[in-house]
Amino acid sequence: xEINDGDLKRMLPEYTPPVRIWEAVAKRLDxxxxxxxxxxxxxxxxxxxxxxRLENRTGRSRYLSWLSAAAAAAVFCIAGFLSFFDEExxxxxxxxxxxxxxxxxxxxxEVDSQYDxxxxxxxxxxxxxxxxxxxxxxxxxxxxxxxTSDLRDAAGPFNKDRVLVxxxxxxxxxxxxxxNEMVKFI
Numbered sequence: 346x347e348i349n350d351g352d353l354k355r356m357l358p359e360y361t362p363p364v365r366i367w368e369a370v371a372k373r374l375d376x377x378x379x380x381x382x383x384x385x386x387x388x389x390x391x392x393x394x395x396x397x398r399l400e401n402r403t404g405r406s407r408y409l410s411w412l413s414a415a416a417a418a419a420v421f422c423i424a425g426f427l428s429f430f431d432e433e434x435x436x437x438x439x440x441x442x443x444x445x446x447x448x449x450x451x452x453x454x455e456v457d458s459q460y461d462x463x464x465x466x467x468x469x470x471x472x473x474x475x476x477x478x479x480x481x482x483x484x485x486x487x488x489x490x491x492x493t494s495d496l497r498d499a500a501g502p503f504n505k506d507r508v509l510v511x512x513x514x515x516x517x518x519x520x521x522x523x524x525n526e527m528v529k530f531i
Contacts, residue, residue: 452497456520457490463527470531479530486523489516 467474474483493516500509 454493454517454520456517456524457493460486460490460520460524463524466531473530476530479527482523482527486520486527489520489523492516493520 473479493513496509496513496516500506500513
């Protein structure tokens, strides 16, 4: 043990525990018979053989530890580089959606413009426009026209809500039916 005493002192950091720790250790060991254990000191040739093996191993293990550390660092660098510059995330994607014009709520209704033209004709023939059945149809058309306008405002500029588009189509269909009934009066 004396042969490696200097090596151990060089490798281990300087530390002296407080006295109370040693007293606590001695108190725990009292009565356990630990002090009665035999001591054995190996011969110098055994220490020399161990030291020779450690020197041979230390040179090889230092090289292997540096090599494994370098390999691990390279793997982490490559993995980090690949994840950071992933083409999938770095690419800019531009998409364009094509809207089906049939599913869009038009700003100007064909039925409304036909109704306006019909009302100009109706004003020229005032007695037809005064009939109660005609007035009822005209009033119903005006209510549906207002409902269509409100629905168009509710749908907004992109008309994404399918239910609103379908409701708008049914209102337009009903207005066309009413306009056809009104034309029959002429």
